[in-house]
Amino acid sequence: MLEPFVLRALAAGIGIALIAGPLGCFVVWRRMAYFGDSLAHSALLGIALGLLTGISSNLGTVLVCSAFALILLWLQHTRILATDTLLGILAHAALSLGMVAISFAGNQRFDLHSYLFGDILTVRVEDLYWIFGGGVIALTLLFKNWFSLLLMTIHEDLAKAEGVRTFWVNLLLMLLMTIVVAVSIRIVGILLITSLLAIPAATARQWVRSPEAMAFLAAIFGLLAVIGGIFGSAYFDTPTGPSIVTAATAMFAFLFPIAALVKRQRAFP
């Protein structure tokens, strides 16, 4: 039978994959991969905050990542520097601050490696509450705003003209990503969160004709990657995050050329 820690990890992974799939589509469509990466880097400061103050590291991460998103929005609004410059500054500032703070905390048992690459052994029941609670909130908000988000992604001014409050919807998308980042750290790790968002959605793209189908298929691909990766990690004793991403990449590498072939067949039968 499966060890309880593997079951906990599987439950966590499934929850994450279900929300990462639809949200990952917007990461692909709106070119937010670098934003997601920067957000994840800043999560280390949230973990440090948790260690120093004794609050849950999940809560610490949500707080720090939300602050990160708000500061970014404000700096973007000043139009003085380009977004990728701002992200580079903020991400590495938060990462460095986090590392400095952690070394001040002097916690002997702190295992940086498990935060960077994920570790199924660290998933606790409390984390499952966070994942499924946060996941349900995130999915509900995502679906409630699905049409606004989609229209805004296709054309921002068109959405504005039709009454979409684009500033708030944009902010919402950023906050949804902070939730996903916060709850994914245990499983995939800070360095690999973006790939869990981007790879399943990218794999799904060629097989669908509607945005909803892409979101659904991305969730399925994410699910397969998470399940395959966690079993691989448990049996081969490999780091969890990299195992999941390897599984996702294998799917992408296998399906991408096939989709291209199928399309060619259809075009030149």
Add this chain to the structure above:
Amino acid sequence: MKPLISAKHVSVYRDSQPVLKDVSLDIGENDFTTIIGPNGAGKSMLLKCLMGFYAPDKGHVTPREGLKIGYVPQRLTADPTIPITTRRFISLRKKVTKKEVLSVVEETGIEASLEKPLSVLSGGELQRVLLARALLDSPELLVLDEPAQNLDITGQLGFYKLLDRVYHERNLSVLMVSHDLHLVMSSTKNVLCLFKEVCCMGEPRVVARDPEFVSLFGDDMAQLMASYQHHDHNHGHDHDHDHAYHEHGHTITQMPVSAQKIGHKDHA
């Protein structure tokens, strides 16, 4: 009759540089107003203010209660990473029935594009699709931001012809930013010539003779306008104006002089 949109003394500053200076404008029912002006004249900013995307630093914009606006942006860069058909895009978010969609599709002649992915449409097809989308929910005002900017000449003519037909059949008001004044001359009722402030405003034939217009657009545009006036002459209305313009048109070499005359203004 209360105007659809009324802008009073609208001014916008960016980095303490004026983008719009004291612009006042009313859009009435069944108006067709074209805003022209060189790049950087604040045309897009004026549209943003009129549509309520941007709050002016001074002055105010008052839309009529419950005004329904259809918006056609300058261009849509359909991203191939988003899988969406044209049909789906047209009905996205708006509460519409299939019948309404079919009727605007027929009106704009985009039946052939419906099942195609949005990302494979040509520029001309896309602009028609955007117009079709804007016409859903029967707007009282169509706002278009340089809608034919990225089309070839056939596409431009086709688009403006379609717009003219929609304007006459639907009895709505049109507010448009356009560089192609020579193409919309016969449709538009009013021209607003903008360079941060309102340089001149009125019927196209009057504006075309205004020295401010000539100074902003130069001889080439004046030539085009002259050729338009000949066409108009053939239709045979308003002879006085036309003869007056003939003189102007034949002595076109004198244009730079009049341009020079007002050349000391800040926008020369």
